[in-house]
Amino acid sequence: MQTDEPGAVVVLGALFGARYPRLVPAATERGLTVLGVDTRTPGKERFDQARRSHPEHPLAGLAELVWIPGDRPEQVLDQVVRWSAGHRIRAVLAFGEDYVEAAAVVADCLGLPGPGLRAARVCRNKLLQRRYLADVSPRSRLLPADRRVEAATDWAHFPAVVKPVGREASSGVRRVADPAALRAALAGYDDTEPVLVEELVAGHEISVEALVQHGEVIFSAPTGKRTNESGGEFFVEMGHTAPDPELGPARTAAVLQVNREVLARLGFADGIAHAEYRITADGRPVLMEIAARAAGDSILELYHLATGAPMEEALLTVALGEPTSYPATRRYARQVYLPHPPGVLADVRADGLDAPVTWLAERWMWPPVQPRPADADASVQMVVAGRSVGAELTEIRQSGDRSTMFVIDAPSPAELDRLEARCVAAVTVEVRAELPTAVAA
Template sequence: MPDGRGDAVVVFGALFGTRYPHLVAGAVARGLTVLGVDARSPGKELVDRARRTDAGHPLAGLDQLAWIDAERPEQLLEQVIEWGRQHRVRAVIALGEDFVEPAATVADYLGVPSPGLRAARVCRNKLLQRRMLSEVSPLSRLLSAEERAGGDPGWDTFPAVVKPVARQASSGVIRVAGPAELRAALSEYEPGEPVLVEQLVEGHEISVEALVQHGEVIFSSPTGKRTNEHGGDFFVEMGHTAPDPELDAATTAAVLETNTRVLRRLDFRDGIAHAEYRIGADGTPVLMEIAARAAGDSILMLYHLATGVPMETALLGIALGEPTTYPPVRRYARQVYLPHRPGILRDVTADGLGTPVTWLDERWMWPPVQPSPAGAPARIQMIMAGRPAGTALAEIRQSGDRSSMYVIDAATAGELDAIEARCTAAIEVHTDVRTEVAA
């Protein structure tokens, strides 16, 4: 018999939803109450204020928000149990990386779809990924605090990459050329922080976005990546293209087959996965890392433009346990992050392009995009300044150092490159370089 409770979905890391603008609105359109959890921070408080005061904000439909840190899993579970007294919680979705594992635990308790406990646990830990997925991973070693403190990390394969086990968004990832650089890099981490050193893998970098239901991949596609690694020691993502135009059919097939094997090894059940690979000189994909959540930056937006359908629609359907499909790509889309000179941000201009620059802090939401017909001319979908004017911009060493970006789409890869060239020539990030900015 009906118990009087309405259906609801719980979104962990809910205020990341500005990057996934169709999730909350799509759930509300289905008649679901959207309940959110997030960790309090100054930036997220600004987003929360915007969604409560702006009816056009993509998170305006969020019914309740609980401020709880991901490091408090018991309180997270208790909050969902409390909500369950008024609502029938039918779905749990994690947007924030920190919430992946606790969200899977809550989903397991409720008996609703999720990537699964094994997938969630391994995807949150770079060392577990290297050990459980060793057949597709580079050579690596976990350095103990004693090895780091003693000055002899016991590693002799260079160049190498040093990365903290539990961080995200390129934070702390650095390239080292030899033993002296390795020792210097290791001194920058917290004394007890787990750190991996691993073989540097050269080659084109991609991600694979995969939708999985009942353990079967229902959609997957390679997304091309650009980083700022050339000419520097860091690996910050500076661009994405969906689908990747640089891969031939054979390499694409090899990448997708490898990714399917990885998902099966993880017993990935229901949800979305974001895996990153390097393509070796022989065409072999090598796993960099994998996440049991939607991709960051604008990657889901790119697939909205490439397919014509928001990927959040499929993500929600999978979370609800409904039979779900997602269409193939029919167009190319690209996000480009703009370089800048360290200094005080004064302005971002785009003279002659006919597309205004949107400042994120005006409404704390990303501008909406509109998919074009498959054969339509190339289009600039948005130009956005992600940091307020007056912000001190430093060298781009991690994702949070980036300041501005734009999104474009086109019918062909050649047309996409042409409109990017127009944007590159016209868009400028203006900084006052007379002001010293600490790295």
């Protein structure tokens, strides 16, 4: 093993790290070599090409990338062991949900900081979360793939939520109103896919982002959520606010305490956790799910704006086993995804806003955020079109169906709300109806 270098950091789901722009630069600034693993897909190949082509890309400092799917942890471990012949491996991080267990295996095998095998395994499986964390979870039942309809026959708690056990990003999650709707929803899943049915919990939805070191929570905060569930059957996240201005001190303290207890039950040792809760009318936090990785969308960027410090740098020092702290929030930040009608995307405009529209497909990187002093005026940080002109837009049933978003920050919730209203009025998602299918004569 070579020891004449500061060492190397292994990032699993590395190209997903384009959403976390300070991680790779923070590592390379320390002299660390960044080694990446990811799953080859057309989208990931475009990010790979972008990071090779643009020196300013947040992943430009990635020294090496290999393609290994996340569901092959033994191959991932073997690759990291091979890297260790030429590098002193000092840390491993998982950005993609599908690499959480592989990262835990690598950390456990090499004696590196990580969340722990139990935490990783439970956080990757919705059923295990319900069983390990039953005291803070809704009532639920597993519907095995080979007898889903039979197992659901006497389920009587409606409205209910149906969710595949192993998926992510709201994929396949549906609301059902009665037994007939439940049977119809079950018919839409793959024949080999186990499904969870659980009682619907009404209440304000949040996530909790928690940095943990040596089993102690060193930072946690509630992030307000919005979904498109009102009037529909899906639960796609359409907005995030950091920190959540709606909870109030008592409910914030309650949910952060429950989250600490959840992390302790999982034996969560080192890393970042992203847990989602519903807060009932009487203030009770109910766990929806928990992930042993950083949040998706732009939530880490929201905390960069809210605290003035990039969370990726704290996440890196935790992974390296170095003493870590992270500042309290001092400002409010929000990401908003805009709805769109079905059709073909024709244009996205942001008339009268300070930030231009960034078309993600042009450079495959998001604009960097610019943190401001705590009392500075509200600002528009970015407007991003995530789909290309000509893309078919459908009903938003999962995260990948969304098309356009903006990120803003402000010194107070009221100013944040006012700027959001101005952005919603200014940003136009122009969609043309699909051409009718030609009818043969």
